[in-house]
Amino acid sequence: xxxxxxFVLQARREKLEALExxxxxxxxxxxxxxxxxxxxxxxxxxxxxxxxxxxxxRIVAWRSHGKTTFAHLADSxxxxxxxxxxxxxxxxxxxxxxxFDLGDIIGVHGPLFRTRTGEVTVRVxxxxxxxxxxxxxxxxxxxxxxxxxxxxxxxADPEQRYRQRYxxxxxxPEVRALFIARSRMxxxxxxxxxQRDFLEVETPILQPLYGGATARxxxxxxxxxxxxxxxxxxxxxxxxxxxxGGLERxxxxxxxxxxxxxDRTHNPEFTMLEFYQAYADYTAMMDLxxxxxxxxxxxxxxxxxxxxxxxxxRRPFPRLEWIPSLDAAAGLDVTALDDASLRALANRVGVExxxxxxxxxxxxxxxxxxxxSKLVEPTFVVDxxxxxxxxxxxxxxxxxxxxxxxxxANGKEMANAFSELNDPLDQRRxxxxxxxxxxxxxxxxxxxxxxxxxxxxxxxxxxxxxxxGIDRLFMYLSGAxxxxxxxxxxxxxxx
Numbered sequence: 001x002x003x004x005x006x007f008v009l010q011a012r013r014e015k016l017e018a019l020e021x022x023x024x025x026x027x028x029x030x031x032x033x034x035x036x037x038x039x040x041x042x043x044x045x046x047x048x049x050x051x052x053x054x055x056x057x058r059i060v061a062w063r064s065h066g067k068t069t070f071a072h073l074a075d076s077x078x079x080x081x082x083x084x085x086x087x088x089x090x091x092x093x094x095x096x097x098x099x100f101d102l103g104d105i106i107g108v109h110g111p112l113f114r115t116r117t118g119e120v121t122v123r124v125x126x127x128x129x130x131x132x133x134x135x136x137x138x139x140x141x142x143x144x145x146x147x148x149x150x151x152x153x154x155x156a157d158p159e160q161r162y163r164q165r166y167x168x169x170x171x172x173p174e175v176r177a178l179f180i181a182r183s184r185m186x187x188x189x190x191x192x193x194x195q196r197d198f199l200e201v202e203t204p205i206l207q208p209l210y211g212g213a214t215a216r217x218x219x220x221x222x223x224x225x226x227x228x229x230x231x232x233x234x235x236x237x238x239x240x241x242x243x244x245g246g247l248e249r250x251x252x253x254x255x256x257x258x259x260x261x262x263d264r265t266h267n268p269e270f271t272m273l274e275f276y277q278a279y280a281d282y283t284a285m286m287d288l289x290x291x292x293x294x295x296x297x298x299x300x301x302x303x304x305x306x307x308x309x310x311x312x313x314r315r316p317f318p319r320l321e322w323i324p325s326l327d328a329a330a331g332l333d334v335t336a337l338d339d340a341s342l343r344a345l346a347n348r349v350g351v352e353x354x355x356x357x358x359x360x361x362x363x364x365x366x367x368x369x370x371x372x373s374k375l376v377e378p379t380f381v382v383d384x385x386x387x388x389x390x391x392x393x394x395x396x397x398x399x400x401x402x403x404x405x406x407x408x409a410n411g412k413e414m415a416n417a418f419s420e421l422n423d424p425l426d427q428r429r430x431x432x433x434x435x436x437x438x439x440x441x442x443x444x445x446x447x448x449x450x451x452x453x454x455x456x457x458x459x460x461x462x463x464x465x466x467x468x469g470i471d472r473l474f475m476y477l478s479g480a481x482x483x484x485x486x487x488x489x490x491x492x493x494x495x
């Protein structure tokens with residue numbers, strides 16, 4: 001196979017040399033493209049002959065018949081047929097076509113017409129090669145089955161598709177449609193929040209202290225300052241500092257980084273939306289999240305290739321209380337167990353290496369195994385134990401709990417939200433508890449952020465805050481089963 005590929009690569013380089021020998025520069029600076037493939041299709045309408053068009057794109061099919069050649073040109077809007085005729089182009093220009101290959105990027109000019117089979121076609125009178133393809137793209141094959149066009153991929157290995165996303169996009173129009181839909185979803189989120197007077201901001205990715213979540217960070221060293229820095233694990237603490245400063249509604253869509261394992265729902269680099277609203281609590285944020293998700297579903301549904309499979313959100317989403325749902329699933333009062341009994345139970349339900357986990361982490365893993373993984377329809381889980389929520393306000397009437405909700409669907413978390421803690425003394429106690437866990441070996445615990453505490457001491461208004469994983473939300477809306485399918489360049493081992 002390697003020898004065969006080397007032969008193909010060599011043959012393409014020889015064609016490149018032949019073009020250069022003929023005085024053709026095979027890598028252009030630009031091209032006056034005036035129409036897209038879809039524009040050209042529309043211009044002809046129902047007529048048999050149409051105006052001249054100027055198109056550019058990639059050759060995806062090629063059939064030569066001596067003095068005539070048919071091809072298909074593809075761009076971001078679709079495909080259109082090209083017709084090259086020796087008498088029309090002239091012998092010199094037509095002879096250059098022998099050095100064209102599938103995958104080459106070309107520009108063409110010529111009038112539109114309709115073939116006897118009804119296909120919209122460009123009768124090419126000028127052609128220019130814009131980029132010679134020196135490596136064959138893995139195009140698949142198409143066949144007609146029961147009146148339907150069935151395409152067989154030439155690039156089916158998922159690992160290679162993730163590594164070579166450029167080739168995956170080039171040969172799979174449905175993958176291009178997927179990421180167009182993701183872009184529309186993100187744009188709809190911005191529009192939704194902007195219309196409600198939220199201000200989009202940017203906060204530091206490199207941070208002297210990490211916080212806002214429980215996760216192991218990536219660590220680096222700033223040489224000039226000779227100090228460690230951490231890639232942020234969450235945007236939360238900086239966004240809430242801005243609310244202290246008087247920016248009462250803020251949001252950020254950006255990348256977070258967690259030094260964790262890779263699986264079907266986890267990538268070390270991922271995209272998060274976080275937004276905060278002064279004077280709101282977690283019940284108000286639940287309503288906002290429901291409305292936001294309806295808008296995102298509409299945006300994804302606007303891409304025809306995905307429309308049929310986008311789920312419909314029905315408000316209000318069901319609500320489950322954290323402790324009662326866990327107790328019901330376990331058949332006993334889980335939070336009343338001592339540490340040894342809790343570890344024994346965690347081991348029985350399949351939690352990995354429970355002996356090395358802190359009590360809050362044990363409870364979290366137990367909940368994931370017994371409750372979270374069973375939630376298929378979008379469901380709010382509310383009122384978490386205080387040990388699991390170091391940044392949430394105590395629940396009114398029950399200080400053992402916090403005013404926190406998480407949104408789950410298809411067994412995975414999609415959103416996390418609080419009535420945000422704004423008592424600096426309580427916050428210090430919780431930071432110190434986290435610091436003890438960190439000192440005891442819990443690599444996902446955080447320390448004491450003195451600057452954040454200082455900001456709180458100036459006076460932090462009550463507020464509701466929400467974090468939504470963009471990747472997981474899009475997985476749910478698009479029906480993807482692997483997070484790598486919805487990230488353009490997922491983290492991979494070196495080849």
